Amino acid sequence: xxxxxxxxxxxxxxxxxxxxxxxxxxxxxxxxxxxxxxxxxxxxxxxxxxxxxxxxxxxxxxxxxxxxxxxxxxxxxxxxxxxxxxxxxxxxxxxxxxxxxxxxxxxxxxxxxxxxxxxxxxxxxxxxxxxxxxxxxxxxxxxxxxxxxxxxxxxxxxxxxxxxxxxxxxxxxxxxxxxxxxxxxxxxxxxxxxxxxxxxxxxxxxxxxxxxxxxxxxxxxxxxxxxxxxxxxxxxxxxxxxxxxxxxxxxxxxxxxxxxxxxxxxxxxxxxxxxxxxxxxxxxxxxxxxxxxxxxxxxxxxxxxxxxxxxxxxxxxxxxxxxxxxxxxxxxxxxxxxxxxxxxxxxxxxxxxxxxxxxxxxxxxxxxxxxxxx
Numbered sequence: 001x002x003x004x005x006x007x008x009x010x011x012x013x014x015x016x017x018x019x020x021x022x023x024x025x026x027x028x029x030x031x032x033x034x035x036x037x038x039x040x041x042x043x044x045x046x047x048x049x050x051x052x053x054x055x056x057x058x059x060x061x062x063x064x065x066x067x068x069x070x071x072x073x074x075x076x077x078x079x080x081x082x083x084x085x086x087x088x089x090x091x092x093x094x095x096x097x098x099x100x101x102x103x104x105x106x107x108x109x110x111x112x113x114x115x116x117x118x119x120x121x122x123x124x125x126x127x128x129x130x131x132x133x134x135x136x137x138x139x140x141x142x143x144x145x146x147x148x149x150x151x152x153x154x155x156x157x158x159x160x161x162x163x164x165x166x167x168x169x170x171x172x173x174x175x176x177x178x179x180x181x182x183x184x185x186x187x188x189x190x191x192x193x194x195x196x197x198x199x200x201x202x203x204x205x206x207x208x209x210x211x212x213x214x215x216x217x218x219x220x221x222x223x224x225x226x227x228x229x230x231x232x233x234x235x236x237x238x239x240x241x242x243x244x245x246x247x248x249x250x251x252x253x254x255x256x257x258x259x260x261x262x263x264x265x266x267x268x269x270x271x272x273x274x275x276x277x278x279x280x281x282x283x284x285x286x287x288x289x290x291x292x293x294x295x296x297x298x299x300x301x302x303x304x305x306x307x308x309x310x311x312x313x314x315x316x317x318x319x320x321x322x323x324x325x326x327x328x329x330x331x332x333x334x335x336x337x338x339x340x341x342x343x344x345x346x347x348x349x350x351x352x353x354x355x356x357x358x359x360x361x362x363x364x365x366x367x368x369x370x371x372x373x374x
Contacts, residue, residue, distance in 0.1 A: 015071025031125035075102040083107040135245045140270040142255040144277035144287025154254035156347025160358035162219040167249030172223040174256035175230035181223035185343040189214035193225040200236040204243035238265040259293035267297040280312040302327035
């Protein structure tokens, strides 16, 4: 993006092409941005640019704008401007072979040709408006077998991340589950649920999404309602999850065991999938089938072993049989079902086994390098 230069969220457009300007103003409006516009009038003697592009004080200047959209017609006139990040060369001629040379001359990050690149350009402009930074660390949780406790772990991970001060969104990815808002004791809380996003098209605003969701236990939750509608188009799911990721912090997704097209849209945006597997052979056999489907889309799948059955498999053996790294073991927490039934979400007990597992996971995953250790 534009580095650390303060731009107030207003991109700078430099072009003398009225048709291209109309297109760029329309796309800025679609992204919720009010741009500054310069015509890049060439200076005497052909000197290009710092005066033409950067002579205006304030946020309209070349060096201060968070994003600069240079029309292909104006590329020659800004060649002398100081090099900076966040410069895009935009035009409408799809067949011009010299466009890449002009992009190099002005230090452009990308070449975008309209109308093909309209959605990409709207995304870049909207990132400026939203002040997008590092995307959220996005973790999916899936049960390797029925009753493995994936929803419980997903809820606990979100609760512990929020208590650690992370901006947290918990997404219920299973329309046939009991509802993550119920698990958090907030089924009557005000806010939007999945069916409200069924008609979403294109980009969803990250800030608007967060503010629209119920806030429970210091985190935001996107769950299903108690209505009959259990289908949201894959494109809408893709847009909503992408918006949650752009908001930064942590996103936790509770996943169903089937991998259909909507679930594949979610899996494609996850940094990591934790597969919860009880330590017994029948559960491992079921988890193998689930893992095969998840691996077709997900980049990183790891095993969490839940409890140990008498005479069952140790965690290392479970992970070895599934051919996936071991993320850890979660012992069965005595009294947890009763506390959940009384309205206490999983992970609330700081000294409980579940909370300790989650805290240890986030300490490693959200360390100084902000990455998920192998």
